[in-house]
Amino acid sequence: MNLSPHPRLHSRRVFPLLLSLLAVLPAVAGAAPLYVSPSGSDSNAGTSSSAPLKTIQAALDKATAGTTIHLAPGIYRERPVTKRAGTATAPITLKGPETGKDRAGRYKAVLYGTSRIFNIDHSHYVLEGFTIDGQEKLAGKTFPTRLAEARAFKDANQGLISDGRLIYIGSAETSRDITGVVIRDMFLNGGGGECIRMRNNADGNEIAHSVIQWCGMYGKGDDVERYKYHNGEGVYIGTSPKSTDQPMYANDSSAYNHIHDNTIHTYGSECFNVKENAHNNTFARNDCRYNDEPLEWLGSLIELRGHANVLDSNVIADSRSYALKLKSDSGAYDKGGNSFTHNTFRAATGAFIRNDNSAPQGTVCGNTFDSSPPAVQGNSVGNPTAPCSGGGDTTPPTAPSGLSATAVSSSAVALSWNASTDNVGVASYSVFRDGARVATVSGLTYRDSGRAPSTTYAYRVVATDAAGNASAPSPTVSVTTPAQTGSALISESFDSSAGGMTAVRGGTWAVSGGRYDLSSPAAGTVEMGNGNLAVHGTAVSGDFTLTTLARSPGTSSAWDDFSIVFGYTDTANHYFASFNEGNDANTHGLFRVQAGTMTQIADFTGGITPGVDHAIQVERSGATLRVSLDGVLVGEVTDSTFTSGKVGYGSRNDAASFDDLRVVAATTSADTTPPTTPTGLTATAASSTEVELSWNASSDNVGVASYTVLRAGTPVCTVTGLTCGDTGLSPATTYSYTVQARDAAGNVSPASSAVSVTTPGGTGSALLSENFESATSFPSAGWTNNSGNGSWAVVTDGTRAVQQQSATSATYIVTAGQATWSNYTLSARVKVGSTGVRNGLVARFVDNNNFYFLVLHNGNVVLSKKVSGSTTTVQSVPFTASTSAFHTLTLVVSGTSIQGYVDGQLRVQGADTALTAGKPGFYANGVATYDDVVVTSP
Incomplete structure (x- = not known):
């Protein structure tokens, strides 16, 4: 393995964060x-x-954005704490004289300490070229290099060993959302507990080209409740x-960190431990x-409790228990x-x-194992060596x-950019x-809502292809939002008082400690x-922006909630x-109550954290309603049912x-x-059943939000980019298309x-075509x-279409055609009832334990196989499905190749030899609607 101290980019998987960080690390002059x-x-x-x-x-007390702090050789005994943040283009850098992964090049500038030694509570810091050691009293001792000697060494020296973490990102209880921290070319030795800890929504940080060793040296407990040296993670x-x-x-969703x-x-616990809710870390x-x-305590070299994290091209070796644990x-x-x-697994005691x-x-895929324990224990992960x-x-x-970047209001910025190019596709x-x-x-646009008035923001964009390769970042552009205009209603x-607030129903509404609190809430029937x-007694008409702070005390359950009310005429x-x-998808979102009937008109992303104040913004602009949570747009919908009314809680x-509360x-x-x-x-027939369309961008005084392509006057896709694929068409048929542009205010070109x-006649034939117009x-x-019955x-x-109406999250599969069909293309329009369930298509269906399937699920498009009753994900990529519009799904099986398209764009693909023939059909895991089914042979 190449342990060169110089940064390098891996050709197989270039992580977006790495490129973006490397592009901005040099400090700004000044x-x-x-x-x-x-x-x-x-x-x-x-x-x-x-x-x-x-x-x-x-x-650190003196440093400002762009400062480089040069550390001279010598010994430092302290527990530094950051005081202010750097910026993306001007981080605060601490630079020592050391380099390399060999100890001989280290211990020139050494920070010794106990407890939390280096505390990073602000964004955009770089640490490089020095040593942090948590065990100064062991400085003269020789640390063993064999795993079998580690426990005895820790036991023999417990009287000298101190507890502590070497680097703590998010050390302060109030710190949140720390980003842009880079730890590179560092030497970290002797953590009493974790060597590096990051928490509280740490996002977009990097640890690279460093040595991290001897973590979890301080013994806690007595090997009864848990292993004495349990807290010994590297990262x-x-x-x-x-x-x-x-x-x-309850919800530490630290994400997109790159190690x-x-x-x-570690000579302790895991090299890498990702907790529940943390995701997309690499x-x-x-x-x-x-x-x-040891195995009796279910230890491991890597533990993934979060989701959508990536392990690529690591050597994972020498464990007294498991190598990788998913739990x-x-x-x-x-x-x-x-x-x-592409990981190499060696020398584990357990699986x-x-x-x-x-x-x-x-x-x-692509992993290798030596021959000692079984490769996998527990639930299947497919064939890890494939x-x-x-x-x-x-x-x-x-x-x-x-x-x-255009400030379209005092609280929103509209972004647009030109498309990147890729050898396969962005x-x-x-x-x-x-x-x-x-x-x-x-797409090529984004509206960043929930911004503060009179504030400057810097933006950049990175493109990623389906294989995970990321582009260099775009040039950074800055924009300043204008001062807030309009009268404060x-x-x-x-x-000291609740002003014009009036309790309508429920528990006790009263001012307490400078807040408007609901206590003794009504429970049971809602x-x-x-x-x-x-x-509030003041009626609000026309366009407005509402801002407020809201908090759930979090004393009852995982479903603690609060609401912001507006457009209120009556209950x-x-x-x-x-x-x-x-x-929860059913209670987390924007709702309309009309004539006593409640309808969810938008689902939200991102939950709340109990005991924490959340900044909520509600904006009405014409018929557009937008809701932001902590500065992030979580819901946007067009609805003009109520254009005036009171606001409240x-x-x-x-x-x-x-x-x-401010309106x-x-x-x-x-x-x-x-x-x-x-x-x-332009419209090009890509096959006998698909047309690819492209066009030039429109211009707008504020910004184009989307384009809608119409076939013979009927919308077939709405996109933010300049291309669309219309699939599921009939061979040898003429189609006519137009396209319209729409801006954020709803104006249509x-x-x-x-x-x-x-479309050409095709070399094969239409095996099945059904639009359900005559179905009863x-x-x-x-x-x-x-x-299942469903x-x-x-x-x-x-x-007319067909719909699975059961929401019980069972699996419902219906099929048509012949069991002998082998190579074919299945296409259908699918509208999901909820993003939290799996809905899509099946191909080569043999029985309930053997088939391929393509589904939309939880913000992803997922290609999977079920063989001999065992389900394996072939490939999964991000895709945000609409619950109010159809998406055209296409599943192609040809020989060993399996491909999945969404709205004409190839999204997922793979290869498998297990199933050679079987029926096409629909896959439903909840409410979903299907229409315009076409199955064609090659």
């Missing part, structure tokens, strides 16, 4: 450097090496839900060894989707992989160009604000979503935005607390200018000039119910 030496004095200015400061803390990400004394135990090219020899090309926690505290956290590819999760994992499919795409997309774009990832989208601080309700007519801890059946009426005129007409529409295209019941006319029906959804 910030004077600082110098620190043990022989200096903190009374010095510290701006020259001849008169340095004495302590790292004194330098620990997130917070356990069992750690109820920590501030974000690569390190030597991690561990790549690391030398991970020496787990000392979650409960089913609520069992989300799977973890991928492990190399123990999988206690029931949810399907992600891509698992060759990775996809042909080894190693080419990243080009960097996005033409990024523009899958998504990641948007970064001030260095932190805020969104991943498939409502401004309530609740410092009236139209809010058993507890209070509104039977209003809107409310409901937030809950469990992020509510909860379903739990206590809640609110503060700082500002917009004084600027509404955007009434439509985009220009799209030009250059004139239709483009129409273009026509004729379902399944019927050659369709068979294979799995509740299938014929419905009208624009045209």
Whole structure:
């Protein structure tokens, strides 16, 4: 294994974060450097090496964005704490004189300490080139290099060993969302507990080219409740839900952190431990060894309790227990989707992989094992040694160009950019604000809502292809939001009174401690979503922006909730935005209560954390309603049922607390200018059943939000980009298309000039075609119910379609055609009833234990196989499915190749030899609607 100390990019998987961070690490000129030496004095200015400061803390107290702190050789004994943040383009850097992974090049500038030694409570810091050691009293001792000697060494020296963490990202209880921290070329030795800990939604941080060793040296307990040296992780990400004394135990979703090219020899517990709710963290090309926690305590070298994390090209060796453990505290956290590819597993006592999760994992392929224990124990992960499919795409997309950022209001920024190119195809774009990832989208625009007035923000965009290769970032652009305009209709601080608030129903509404609190809430029967309700006496008409702070005390259950009410006429007519801890699809979203009937009109992403104030913003702009949670747009919908009404607070059946209610009426005129007409529409028959369309971008006074392609006047797709694939068509048929542009205010351009295209007859034949226009019941006319009964029906959804109406989350499969069909293309339009269930297509269906399937699920498109009753994910990539519009799904089986398309774009693919023939059909795991089915032979 190459342990070169110099940064390098792996050709197989280039992580977006790595590229984006490397692009911005050099400090911006202008910030004077600082110098620190043990022989200096903190009374010095510290701006020259001849008169340095004495302590790292004194330098951190002075440092501002762009400062580089130079550490001279010597011994530092302190526990530094960051004081202020750097920026994405100007991080605060601490640079020592050391380099390399050999100890001989280290211990020149050494920070000794106990407890939490280096505390990072702010974003955009770089640590490089020095040593942090948590065991100064062992400085003269020789540490063993054999795992068999580790326990005895710790036991013999317990009187000298101190507890502590070497680097703690998010050390302060109030710290949140720390990003842009880079730990590189460091030497970390002797953690009493975890060597590196990051928590409290740590996002977009990097640990690279460092040595991390001898973690978990301080003994806790007596080997009765758990292993004495249990807390000994090299890198620990997130917070356990069992750690109820920590501030974000319920939902620490630390994500997109990248740990690569390190030597991690813990002689303790895991090299890498990711807790429940933490996701999309990557561990790549690391030398991970020496787990000392024995099999009876279920130790491992790597433990993944979160979801969608990636292990790629690591050496994972020498464990007294398992090598990799997949496990979650409960089913609520069992989300799977973890991928492990191209890793080398060696010398474990137990199985190399123990999988206690029931949810399907992600891509698992290309791994190698030595011959000692079984490869897998517990639930199947497929064949971990199978060759990775996809042909080894190693080419990243080009960097996005033409990024523009426009402040469309005092609280929103509209972004747009030009498409990147790729040898296979771009899958998504990641948007970064001030260095932190805020969104991943498939199109070329994004609206960043919930911003503060009179504030400057910096943005950049990174493109990623389906193989995980990421582009270099776009150039960074900055924009300043204007001051907030309009008159303040409502401004309530609740410092001493509730002002114009009136309790409508529920528990006790009263001012307490400068807040408006709901105590003794009504429970049991819930009236139209809010058993507890209070509104302000001021009616609000027209466009407005509402901001407030809201908190759930979190004393009852995982479903603690609160609501923001607006457009209120009476208890039977209003809107409310409901937030809950469990992020439940049925109670977490924007609701309309009309004539006493409650309807969810938008689902929200991201739940709340009990005991924490959340910043809520509700914005009405014409017919568009937008809701933001902590500065992130979580819901947007067009609805003009109520254009005026009161605002207020509510909860379903739990206590809640609110503060700082402010409603500002917009004084600027509404955007009434439509985009220009799209030009250059072209239509190309890609096959006998598919047409590919492209066009030139429209322009708009604010910004184009989307494009809708119409076939003979009927919308077939709405996209944010400049291409669309119309699939499921008939061979030898002429189709006519137009396209229209739409802006964020809902203004629609004139239709483009129409273009026509004729699909070829095809070399094969149409095996099956069904639009259900003459169907009176379902399944019927050659369709068979294979799995469960469910509740299938014929419905009208624009045209006649068929629908699975049961929401019990069982699996319902219906098929048609012949069991002898082998190579074919199955296409159908699918509309999901909920993003939290699996709905899609099956191919080569033999029986309930053997088939391939393509589904939309939890923000992903997933290609899977079920063979001999064991389900394996072939490939899963991000895709946000609409619950209000159809998506065209296409599943192609040809020989050993399996491909999955969504709206004409190839999203997932793989290869498998298990199933050679079988029927096509529908796969439903909940409510879903299906229409326009076409099956063709090659």
